[in-house]
Amino acid sequence: MVSKEKLNRINELSKKSKEEGLNTAEKEEQHELRTEYLKVFRERFKKKLDSIEIVDDETGNNT
Template sequence: MLEKEQLDRLNELAKKKRDQKINKDELEELTKLRKEFLTNFRNSFKKQIEQTKVIDPEGNDVTPEKIKEIQEKNKHL
């Protein structure tokens, strides 16, 4: 997970890029921070989806089988 300082820096560089030109080093730093942010976001979202249970209006569990398999596998880890 990105630290608050890293997230602040990412936002600062993104705003600077929109408002004016940034130098090569800042662009490389921005690219690195974005990549790290997206990796963390994707991992977090994947974990959230893997822990989701879907219930239809009648109260039946309609969680997709693929998700159920992942949940069962994670129980045994």
């Protein structure tokens, strides 16, 4: 899971990017943080999807 501090920093950089722009170091930091966030998100999402079972209403069998 991505820490609250990192999520806050992602939001800070996004806001600053819209308001005044980012310097090169900030752009790199933003890219690294977003990449980490998306990696964790995708892993958790895939895990959630893998745990879903579809059941046929009529037969009660997994499909």
